[in-house]
Amino acid sequence: MSRVKEVKLVLLGASGCGKSSIVLRFVTNQFKPFQEPTIGASFLTKTVVVDETAVKFQIWDTAGQEKYHTLTPMYYRGAKAAIIVYDITRKQTFGTVRDWIKELRQMGSEDTIIIVAGNKCDLEAQREVPTEEAKTEIEDCGGIFFETSAKTAQCINDMFVQITHHLPRDDHDKEDEEEPGLDLEEPADIDGGGCGC
Amino acid sequence: MEGFSPYYDAIILGTGLKECLLSGLLSVSGYKVLHIDKNSYYGAESASLNIQQLYQQFRPGMEPPKRFGATTREWKQWNIDLFPKFVLSAGALVSTLVHTNTTHYLNFKVIDGSYVYSPAKGGCIHRVPATVKEAIASKLMKFGEKRRMASLLELIQKECDPEQPSTRDLTGLTMKELFAEFSLQESTQDFIGHAMGLWRDDSYLERPAKETCDRIFLYARSLAKFGSSPYIYPEYGLGELPQGFSRLASVFGGVYMIRIDVQELLYNEDGTFRGIRAKNDEDIEFEAYAKWCIGAPSYFPREMTKVSHSVARAVCILDKPIAGSDYSKSQKDKDKKKNPKHRLSSLPGFFPSCQIIIPQKTVHRRHDVYVSGMGTYYKSCPPNFMLGYVSTTVETDSPRDELKPGLELLNKSGGLIDSFETVNEILVGADGIEKKSVWITSSYDETSHFETSISEVMELFEKITGEKVDLSKPPSDPQDIVKLVEARNKYLLELYGSLEAGERKETEEDGEKEIKEVAEEIDQM
Secondary structure: OOOOEEEEEEEEOOOOOOHHHHHHHHHHOOOOOOOOOOOOOOOEEEEEEEOOEEEEEEEEOOOOOOOOOOOOHHHHOOOOEEEEEEEOOOHHHHHOHHHHHHHHHHHOOOOOEEEEEEEOOOOHHHOOOOHHHHHHHHHHOOOEEEEOOOOOOOOHHHHHHHHHHHOOOOOHHHHHHOOOOOOOOOOOOHHHOOOOO | OOOOOOEEEEEEEOOOHHHHHHHHHHHHOOOOEEEEOOOOOOOHHHOEEOHHHHHHHHOOOOOOOHHHOOOHHHHOOOOEEOOOOOEEOOOHHHHHHHHOOOHHHOOEEEOOEEEEEEOHHHOEEEEOOOOHHHHHHOOOOOHHHHHHHHHHHHHHHHHHOOOOOOOOOOOOOEHHHHHHHOOOOHHHHHHHHHHHOOOOOHHHHHOEHHHHHHHHHHHHHHHHHHOOOOEEEEOOOOOHHHHHHHHHHHHOOOEEEOOOEEEEEEEOOOOOEEEEEEEOOOOOEEEEEEEEEEEOHHHOOHHHEEEEEEEEEEEEEEOOOOOOOOOOHHHHHHHHHHOOOOOOOOOOOOOOOEEEEEOHHHHOOOOOEEEEEEOHHHOOOOOOOEEEEEEEEOOOOOHHHHOHHHHHHHOOOOOEEEEEEEEEEEEEEOOOHHHHOEEEOOOOOOOOOOHHHHHHHHHHHHHHHOOOOOOOOOOOOHHHHHHHHHHHHHHHHHHHHHHOOOOHHHHHHHHHHHHHHHHHHHHHO
8 A cells, every 4th residue: 555645624514504513423423413613623634545545634624713704724734635515404504515515615725625515415305406417407517516414424434535535636746846845843952952952 | 594693702803813712712712702703715814815905905907927826726825914924832822732732734934044233344144142052153243252252142141030039039130230231231231132132122121121131031942942943933824823722712612704894883871882783794783782892803893993103014925035144054964953843944845944034223213123934935925936925113204115125135135126115004993992891902013022012812711701711731632612602502591581681781690600510520531
């Protein structure tokens, strides 16, 4: 197996669509029916192995900054993929998907993979957004469409595996261009070249 | 506004670095923060602008020239700071980033060189030696003087290292006296005090020697950390710092709102802060309440602030490296050994970055002029360009002229294409406003680093909460912070609920007690 590929993935979408629940289901395979608004996690990681390649997802949740549209440019920076979540039982949450795509195109890089997830598809009886209509619209915008349920785990893993298929092939030359940042936690060792020598 | 909770511990106005750091620190301590900015972007004064935004701000109605980029995407390759600063590798900002677990949001890179200007031979720049070895090898001074300077550096290293027993009290004498003890020439004193101690004028000479020695020790420790220079800088500009801290605050329950017009500050009958009345970009009016208000000077009426002094600054665009900042082969090899990951600015079109101090006396001034340059390596601008910055404390009635020595230095290679100059008053909070439970952060000063900004925030945090930030402690477990946040939320709701019933005092005391119990429980775990 070759080395681990790190992928930054950001979540977008209106509040209360189940963004955190999707992450929780994917990362820990759990579901909490009364998930509190997200606090406490800067990002979560999970590694999946597909076709002998390990992909480590670094998943950034909005930390509530989607509510008043105050996500920072830093949030979008370097994101290889974005999952835009809406709630199939609330039509207005699908209405904001287009705005999120627009924002992502503006703030992110051109080649960010866009996935749109119609969540809560276990609540068929309360559905307000028809599958086919949504699918056509999203695919027209160049997005990859899924209907998911964090509650029943439907399509959650498939969605993340699908993302790995869309990642660009390993390009070693390009990889070299990106120099890693400094490790700030390294102690300052003054004897190794400071005043003392 | 649907689902908007109007009750907080603190309302913070402005999303500059200091305000965002304070938000972050308050949030990880369990306090509930509402953070507001009037602009449509984060960072206020400490934002990094793209080239189009720079033109909008300085030359409204003018588009940037085509050679700087023709599309939004090309404009965005520029990340231009409005006040130039670097981060000292072993300084307080780095400790703060580590302590709050914010380092993974930012990618830092080391600055290639730290220099001092010398007027000899028509004016040139010299690398600042900060180690005994470098001092001996430097062409800046004669051999005897080098030995004397090395002895002083040895003393500082021994006395300022907290891990070594102190044998001498350096608070009892002035720096002038300490210099005299080592018989150092005036030019060497200037060099040590300004290029390594980073003092901007000569008032330090009459102050306790310990202060200067600690600063030199910090400089040397920073230099030892990553080699090349004592400074590091985040990719995409300083504007990343407030963004990183704002995310920290959000992750722990801080609420962020931008594009907000703060219409009125509300006060209680006893004159203490009560809250704000504001309007969002959809013209919806709302009120929010808190015990404390902290903000940048521009959010308060003029009489609540006072002018400390003025600073002149220039942001410059260059298409050639700064003369004399080229990296010598031997220096390159040395730095590579120290920090193998640092590939320097050696790619084509990547110009070396630097910090240059023009000591006051060399240009007949009372304050130093600071010059710096950075390029594509830091994602500051597209290849074959670099950004140059000049700043100094205003001493005369024609502040723009005071920038000249710096601009000339930048243009020595003939590469200075354009410059955008500003003169800003440094505003600080007026005396006594704390009585209103209002705190005003000061405007960003002309120092080359963030040490003063961080100590200001730490002092504010202590004054406001009565608690001290212990940077030596590792970051708290997020689960524990969440517990604190939840206890705090419950208390705020109860406090404000009973406030209307006139029972403020009792609930406030009970609530504080309850939160303390949660905090103690966490400490014992």
